[in-house]
Amino acid sequence: MIDQEKIIGIVEAVLLAAESPMEVKELVELFNSEELDKDTAAKTIRDALEVIGSEYDRRSIELKRVASGYRFQVKQDYSEWVGRMLKDRPPRYTRALLETLAIVVYKQPVTRGDIEELRGVSVSQNIMRTLLERGWIKTVGQKEVPGRPALYATTKEFLDYFDLRNLNDLPEISEIQELVVKEIQEGNDEVSREVAVNIDVEDNEEGGQLSEDILDTDNTSSNVVSLPLSNG
């Protein structure tokens, strides 16, 4: 048997070297029965993960549990400087894409028709392609209506990307409705101001023919994209 101290070291090393998040089960499988008591293995690993997690409290990286398992990541506090170091600017997503994604998140499984009905405009092929290519949504079946349209749902990759463990980590629709009420109380100054800001940064994606419609790679504007009505 390997002592707990060493197991902590091994788990940490493996997670540091791992390319993608790892589940407890996958970590357990790295040990043979002489190294780790199989009966208590899962608990041993979980304890080790907890110790590792707390040890990084004061450092710039953290051990995070996301949908696909545990992973190390740089804490958000440092993203600004890490971003400066990285040459590629992070992709920015347009409102059309985020709204489409939000519909899949909250109404899944949905068809393309459902998305169009909710947004009141046609969905550009580019947006669906981007969401599928990023692996954030996938087809989970076909709706039994004429034409048998594909039904879309979100994926683990979506949760991983947005630092979530599961969909329950997202605000519920009821919480969003509270936001609506709050917006009304706070008045409409917000609305016009936000629209003014958005003139600088938002692209139109109604037609959706251009890839820039989705990936807003323009980095000249220092305005952080702030969506109207989302100051909650």
Next chain:
Amino acid sequence: MSDDLAVALVDGAPVTEFPKDLHIPPEALKVFIELFEGPLDLLLYLVRRQNIDVLEIEVAEITKQYIDYINLMEALEIDLAGEYLAMAATLTEIKSRMLLPRTSSDEEEDDPKEELIRRLQEYEEIKLAAGALEKIPRLERDLHLLSVEKPEIDQDIPQPEVELKEVLFAFSSVLKRAEMFAQHRVEYETLSVRDRMASILTKVNLDSGFINFFDLFEADDGRLGIIVSFLALMELSREGLIEFVQREAYAEIHVRALKADVENNRYQ
């Protein structure tokens, strides 16, 4: 145009004039309309400008504003998606229904105002949800994965024993594969039409003047040889040295030398 956009009075209170922020150049207006994700978004904006809940929507007022808006866009020759026009029609329908006295049969129908409110509410939720999604910390922008150099892996991978039969089996598959890739080199055969003409003529003359057409070809000649033989026959025929004869349609074709026995032409 500003004449059309006089201040309106709703419930005795001055509500809204045409949005002030619209008095900007047409190019900017185009940008402005492009800010909206569609008619629902524009409508929601107009409702919100009045600082009211979607439920308290003043259809008449909103319709007026919306249609003023659309008219302005059209006056400026800004292409609007069909959805915007469809919404204008829906709003007008709701407005006209409200002007008419309600009858009991109306109650049973789906109220288009209710439907519109439901859609606006749903759209607003989605819009806010999208805003919430935008704010959630995400990879590449707020969070970064680590880039840790992995230790050099010095593993002893046990070498499996290789049995002789495995080697032989592998070898045989190599051979099979080689067969598939075998190249067939084609060389020109030195076949001469003249030579073949001579040999055909000899054959024809030997066989007392008649020979079956098929007997003039040898299977071993190969494709090229057969072609050369045929060319030789054509050439001989052209030079008037041989003649093709056939007793009747579809009967066997014979070849005979012309000068050998000209008068004995019973086949003709």
